[in-house]
Amino acid sequence: MKTSFYILFFAIFNCTVCWSQNQAVFGISDNSFNQENCLTNTSDYSKFQLVVLDEDVSINDLDINVSVNGNVQNFNAIEAFNAFDFKFWLLTNNGFDSGNNLIILIRYSVGGTVSNETITICLQRVSVTDDNDRGDTKSPDYVTLDVYFGTDRNDTKNTTLNKRFGVKRSSLKYGIVEVSIPHDHRVGEIESPSIWKFEFSEDPSKHLMLQKVKLLDRTKFFKKLAEDIRRSDKKSSFLFVHGYNTSFQEAAKRTAQISYDLKFEGKPVFYSWPSQASTFRYGRDEKNIKWSQKNIKLFLEDYLSKSGADDIYLVAHSMGNRGLTKAIVDVMNENPNLKANIKEIILAAPDIDADVFKNNIAPKMVSSTEKPITLYVNSDDLALKASKLIHGNARAGDAGEKLVLIDGVETIDATGIDTSLLSHSYFADTNSIIADIFDIIKSGKRAINRKHLYLTKLKDKIYWKVKK
Template sequence: MITRVWQSGEANPRMQPVWVAATLVFALLVLTACGGRPDSGALVINTEPAPDAKISDIMIVTTRERDSRPDTYFGGERSSAVSYAEASISVPPSHEPGQIEWPESLPGNPEKDFVARSAGYIADKAAFKRQINERLAALPPNKREIFVFIHGYNTRFPEGLYRFAQIVHDAKFEGVPVFFTWASRGTLKDYVYDLNSAAIARSALEETLVELTNTRATNITILAHSMGNWLLMETAVQAKPENRRRIATKIDDIVLAAPDIDIDLFKAQLRKLGKPPKPYTVIVSKDDRALRLSRTIAGGKERVGAYSDDQDLAELGAIVIDVTELESLDGAHHSKFAQLAQLRPEMRKTLSNSVVSSSADQNRGANLGNDLGSFVGNAAGTAVALPIRVITAPFTYGGGS
C-alpha cells in the first residue's frame, strides 16, 4: 500500500506525522554529532603549572539547583532560591579563537585544554555584590565594566561557563564577567522544560541586573544566546518601569546572539518596550540548524536568529550582523557568535560610530560592508576577511518606556 502511494507520487496524509518525527530525529542526530559533552565532575580543579595560560575569574548567579556530586556545583534542575558562586577557568596558550578546547580526560592539561583552577559557592547576594565591588575598585576607572552572559537552551552548567570563559578571553575583556545561568537540563528533548525554566528565571534576572546596576560599575554589557534572549526580552517586558529605567542608565551594549524568539513575539516585545537608548545588536545566521529545529517545534514561525529579512530587523532599531556565510565551528551552526568575540573592541567602536553617522545622514539601511576586512580593518590594524554583513538603519537615540 505505502509503496504504491509513493510510486504514484501522491502524498499520504497518514505518513505526515512519521515524516515530521523522522525530520526531528535527523535534526537531533545532526545537532549531537559533535560527540561527548561535559557533565558531572567537569570542574575538577587542575593545579598543574602553565605560565602562558590566561585565567578568567567569573562570577556566577544561577537559578539552578546545587548538585552534591563532586566538582559539579550545579545541575539542570530548578531551585526556588537564587545561588551565587565563582570560578576561575584557565585558557591554554594554544587556544584557537572561537573554540573551547575540552579535555579528553579530566582534569585535563592546562597547556592544551580549558581547565578549572578554582571554584566555590558564595554565601549570599550581599557577599556576591561585595566581591564584585572589590574587584571593580581594584580596576582603573575606565575598566570598571561588567559583562553579563545569559546562555541558551540545551546548555549544561560547565558548557555555559567554559563558553563564557572563551568569550571573555577572546574579547580581551578586563572588567568583571558575570555568568547568569538558568536551569537548562542540557538535553535536546527538554525544550519545553528549558523554556519554562527560562520563564521562571525572569524575576531573578531582573533582580540581578538591578543589583549589578547598583555596584561601582560604570557600564554593563549584556550578551544573550539562543533561548537566553527570550529570557532577557521577557524580563525587560515584565520589569518594573523604575527598574527598567535604572538598568538603562548603565547599559552600554545589548547583544542578542542567535535569538530563539518567535519573530512576531519579538516585534510585540519591542512595541511594549519602545526604542532603547541605544540599538540592540542582533547576530543572525540563516543556516542555523538549531533554530530550524526550534522553528519546527514552534509551529513553523521564524526565529529572530534565523530571520530571512535583515532589513526588517534593522528598521525595528537593531544593528544586524549577518553571519550566514561564516564557516561554523559547530555542526549546529548555532554558536557562530562566539567566533566574533576576538573582534569585540573594534566592532564596538566602529558600530558606535556607524550608528551616529547613519542617523546623521538618514541613509536607510546602510550596509557597512560585506566582510569585516572593510568593516574593522582600519580600527584593528590587521587584515580581517570574514564573510559578514552588517546592516543598520537610521536610529534616533532616546529612552524607552
C-alpha cells in the same frame, strides 16, 4: 653610516623598498622578534610601532595596507596604525599559523612623487611559558580568570566541579568560578578533551577547565564584584545569559572564553538557568527559561544597581534571549534610572518568535533603554530552523524571509561565516563575529563604521552583513 644602518635594518625584516633614492622612509620601532626575526603571539606589541626614519621628509597622501592570510586592514595615518590591536587581529585571523607573513604596503607621496614601500614580516606561533597578560594568576601552562555568576540550578555538592550544579530548579545562588585557559588557546575555541587525540580527561595545559567554585551570599557577592570592577582598568562588566542545551560548566567556560578572547578589561558575569544540557530536552528548557525569568530579573536589577560598573554590556544567546529581554523590559519599567550605565545590548541568535520580538519586545527595549542594540542573525542556523519547525513561526535570530529590521536595532547578518555543524554558536566561536564584538566594546563604533561589515538594503530598511 646612517644609510648602511637603514639598509641592514630592513634586511632583517625582508623589506622591499621602492623609493627613488633607494632609502627607506618607514620602519618598525622595535624588533620584538624571536631568533628567526618573526613576530609572534608573545611579542611586546606596545613597541610594534610604525615610525618615519627620516624626520626631514615631508610625507603626504599616506595609505597603509596591512594584510595577513587574506585579511586586510587599511590606515591613512601612522597614529591609526600604532593604535591598532595587531595581536588580537592576528590571533582572530589565524595569522600565526605556519608559513604566514604580515605584509605592510605603504603608499605615500614626497614632493609630488608617489612612492611605495613594502615591509614583509614572518609570523610564528610559539608556546608560552610565563606570559600572563590576560589572566589572573601565573602558571607555566595556563592562566585563570575569575568569572562571577548567578544561578537557579540545584547545587549537587558534587566534588567534581563539572557536575557541581545540576539541571533541576532551585533558589537563586551567587558565586565565583575560577576557569583556567591554556596558553595555546585559539580564539573562538573552547578546548576540551578529544578521543581523536587520545585525550580522556581534562588537562589545564590543553583545555579550558573549572578550577574552583565559591558560593557567596547576595550581599558579599555584589560587594566583591563592585570592588573588583572598581580595581579593573575600564570599570566595566558584561552579563551573559546562555541558551538552550547548555550546562553550568559549559556556560562558565563560554563566559571565560568570551572575556579572554575579547581581552575584556572588566569583570565577566553570567547567569545560568536550569537548561537540561540535552539536545532532546528542548521542551523542558523552554519551560525552565520561562520559570527563571523572575530570578533573572532580580539578578539583573541587583547587577545594574550594585555592580558599580561605569559601562555594562548585556549579552544573550539563543533561548537565553527570552530571559534577558523580558528582564530588561521589566526592570526598565520599574526603575528606568538603571539604564544609565548600560553601554550596549547584544542579542545573538535569539530563539524568540520573530513577530513577537519585532512588534512587542524590541520596541519596548528601544524606548525604555535608549541604548544601542545589536542583533546577530544567521539563515544557516540549524537550531533555529528546528525551533521554527516546532513553533511554526520564524525566529528573531533567523536571517530568512522574516528578517527583523526595526528602528533602534542594528541587525547583523552572519550567514555563511560559520562552517560548524549547527552554525548556532557563531557569535562566540567565529573569528569575524568576535572581532566585530571586540570593535563594539573597544571603540563603541556603530555598524556603519565597523570594517568587518558592509551595508545592504531590504526595501526601505538597511542592515549589515559580515564580510567573509
